[in-house]
Amino acid sequence: MRSNKVLVTRGPANVPDQSPRGAAAPRGSGFAGGFANLTEAVDAVAAVDSLLASLAASRAVLMETVREWAADQPERFGAPEVEADDVAGLAPELVEQLAKALRMPEGSAVALIEESRALVHEHPRTLAALRGGHITHAHAQTILGYTDGLRRANRVALETRLLKHARTTTPGELSLVARTERERRLRPERSTEPRIGPRKGRSGRQRISASPTGRPTR
Incomplete structure (x- = not known):
């Protein structure tokens, strides 16, 4: 089983009293010392937000490590033996306790386990961006969903584009971009799907095919 512990123990920054984005931490005890200006105050909040994103990435890695650990010893949990990357055979005891x-x-626990597996094994770049505090957990969920x-080729291309947009957009704005880009990439795939209904013959009659909604379109 591949170990992911190294990803769990590393933080977004190792500089004392400094945020992942380089903003100085508030001086004095807690926040009583105040801030020099509005920029410093906002940077402090953004630093905590980056830390939350990093913690979400660490949770995903740890969650996947736990899932793999449980999958490697099905006899311990009375679960059927499954492939290491299969979430269908999760031990009920594991899900219940989580x-x-x-x-x-x-x-929701099962969904979080599935999300963690996808981040670690299928979307390592999204996981890295989340760990670095460059995107939020909501951004990561949007990328995984769309x-x-x-x-694979379309998935990688779409992930690349969405990661670029995620740094400067809200999750809602990213969702709009993702929807358009996904539809654009699905069109070539739809053209290869078998058509339903009469095909155009030598007589030149118009062919009827099935639309994505299941209704025939002319």
Whole structure:
């Protein structure tokens, strides 16, 4: 089993009293010392936000490490033996205890496990951006959602484009970009799908095919 512990122990920055983005931490005890100007105050908040993103990345890596650990010893949890990257055979005990510890429904715990596996194994660049505080957890979820189900080449290309936009957009704005880009990349794939209905023959009659909604279009 591949170990991901090194990713868990590294923080976004190792400089004392400095944020991942280089902003100086507030002086004095807590925030009582105040700020020199508005820029410093906003940078302090942004630094904490970057730290939260880094922690979300660490949680994803640790979550995947736990899943792999449980998958390697199914006899311990009474779960069926499955492939190392398969989330379908999750041990019920693992899901139950994670849900309880994280105070979330079991369905949400399963979704978080699946998200963590995808970040670690399929989207390492998104994971790195999250760990560096360059994007938020919501940005990462948007990227995973809109690249899901695409062929590898299209998935990588879309992820690259979305990572570039994610640094300067809100998750909502990124979603709009992602929707347009995903549709553009799906069109060539749809053209290769088998068509349903009569095909155009030598008589020159118009061919009827199925639309993405299942209704025939002329």
